Amino acid sequence: MPRGYTQVGIIGAGPAGLMLSHLLHLHGIHSIVLEARSRSYCEERVRAGVLEHTSVDLLQQAGVAHRLQREGLRHQGIEIGVDGMRHRIPFLECTGKCVTVYGQREVVKDLIARRLDDGGDLRFECGDVSLHHLEDEQPLIRIHKNDAIEEIRCDFLAGCDGFHGISRASIPAQAIALYERTYPFAWLGILAEAPPSREELLYMHHERGFALYSMRSPRITRLYLQCRPDEDIRDWSDDRIWSELHARLACADGWHPTPGPILQKSITGMRSFVVEPLQYGRLFLAGDAAHIVPPTGAKGMNLALADVHYLGLALHAFYRRGDEAALRSYSQTCLQRIWKAQRFSWWMTSLLHRFPEDSPFDRKRQRAELAYLAASRAAATSLAENYVGLPLDPI
Ligand code: RFL
Numbered sequence: 001m002p003r004g005y006t007q008v009g010i011i012g013a014g015p016a017g018l019m020l021s022h023l024l025h026l027h028g029i030h031s032i033v034l035e036a037r038s039r040s041y042c043e044e045r046v047r048a049g050v051l052e053h054t055s056v057d058l059l060q061q062a063g064v065a066h067r068l069q070r071e072g073l074r075h076q077g078i079e080i081g082v083d084g085m086r087h088r089i090p091f092l093e094c095t096g097k098c099v100t101v102y103g104q105r106e107v108v109k110d111l112i113a114r115r116l117d118d119g120g121d122l123r124f125e126c127g128d129v130s131l132h133h134l135e136d137e138q139p140l141i142r143i144h145k146n147d148a149i150e151e152i153r154c155d156f157l158a159g160c161d162g163f164h165g166i167s168r169a170s171i172p173a174q175a176i177a178l179y180e181r182t183y184p185f186a187w188l189g190i191l192a193e194a195p196p197s198r199e200e201l202l203y204m205h206h207e208r209g210f211a212l213y214s215m216r217s218p219r220i221t222r223l224y225l226q227c228r229p230d231e232d233i234r235d236w237s238d239d240r241i242w243s244e245l246h247a248r249l250a251c252a253d254g255w256h257p258t259p260g261p262i263l264q265k266s267i268t269g270m271r272s273f274v275v276e277p278l279q280y281g282r283l284f285l286a287g288d289a290a291h292i293v294p295p296t297g298a299k300g301m302n303l304a305l306a307d308v309h310y311l312g313l314a315l316h317a318f319y320r321r322g323d324e325a326a327l328r329s330y331s332q333t334c335l336q337r338i339w340k341a342q343r344f345s346w347w348m349t350s351l352l353h354r355f356p357e358d359s360p361f362d363r364k365r366q367r368a369e370l371a372y373l374a375a376s377r378a379a380a381t382s383l384a385e386n387y388v389g390l391p392l393d394p395i
């Protein structure tokens with residue numbers, strides 16, 4: 001490649017940017033990935049934990065699932081609890097499919113290692129990036145670093161820089177529509193050094209608020225508590241966290257989460273967000289840059305991987321056959337899946353959380369919905385087929 005040029009300039013080295021760069025490489029398409037943070041920051045950031053079976057298939061087909069296959073925990077269902085009583089949703093029986101618990105940071109580590117092995121151009125701590133001439137044949141990335149300016153011409157740009165990135169912000173406001181909802185609560189998440197004492201994830205609806213029991217490995221548990229969005233993490237001592245987790249998760253049969261040293265804790269706000277369309281000129285948005293889901297349905301990383309699967313195929317069709325049809329329909333193709341995941345994530349969130357504004361009628365309706373889910377195979381199957389991942393549309 002001539003200096004200062006690449007076929008696809010990718011902003012952001014999260015799951016979306018890294019997977020896109022890898023897929024393009026498999027198709028013989030050159031890309032440069034520009035990442036604001038350091039490699040270790042990207043590899044250590046604690047984020048998502050659940051891979052849909054669809055995502056596992058994509059990672060396998062792309063040849064980056066060796067460690068995932070060895071270390072990932074295959075889960076054949078989840079449990080939904082109400083005030084200490086659990087009910088299992090059997091994914092395998094309802095859909096014939098499973099999910100895999102494998103931390104996002106492991107996916108990111110695997111993709112970075114593979115891109116570097118393949119000689120990929122990944123630039124961490126890249127400096128300040130701005131995007132120009134998005135509507136021209138060759139848009140431009142300008143990078144400011146240490147008083148120097150570098151420019152990269154590209155055929156296409158991929159905005160994979162998450163919700164707070166610069167890609168979406170580079171599109172004129174009148175060219176896009178934003179759809180958004182914020183929720184009146186947040187999640188306090190911890191990573192604890194304690195071997196999981198349940199086989200599957202437990203989503204618990206409780207009078208005191210929602211709680212989730214999850215895991216990362218045979219040594220590490222991951223737990224979440226619904227909390228106020230303005231809560232200060234400094235007010236949550238380790239003892240307070242464990243006592244609240246115990247109060248919400250303890251079950252009528254005597255089970256309760258096993259405490260252990262807390263390795264990391266943080267609070268994350270909850271929102272649903274979609275930008276339409278995902279394309280402006282030669283800039284294509286993918287992953288959290290284009291949409292955010294509340295984490296209750298475990299969809300964020302999975303949607304990011306589905307977006308770049310479609311974008312990779314569309315760019316391949318363009319370079320191989322000069323066929324622009326898939327690029328033109330990229331946004332529409334992704335949005336169909338995105339809105340289904342939005343609906344599911346909103347539904348799981350509404351089903352399981354305590355909403356401060358809820359009336360007694362709303363509370364009764366929510367309880368009835370939880371009871372219906374526990375009693376109806378059709379309701380369980382609907383949850384299961386969305387959770388394990390809807391099939392990818394052919395393009
Ligand atoms: P990322 O991972 O945010 O990566 C974007 C990258 O872009 C970089 N960046 C820039 N680089 C250069 N210049 C700039 N100006 C830049 N601005 C930003 C950032 O440093 C970063 O490296 O977005 P991507 O790739 O779209 O991936 C999306 C996922 O990270 C996200 O959807 C999930 O983590 C969401 N999520 C979950 N998803 C699941 O599928 N299953 C889950 O179980 C799940 N649980 C979760 C979650 C997210 C959570 N948090 C913390 C938001 C649980 C939580 C608590």
Ligand code: PHB
Pocket residue numbers: 047048049050201214215222295296297298
């Ligand atoms: C996680 O393990 O981090 C996790 C699992 C399920 C969710 C969200 C997060 O719905």
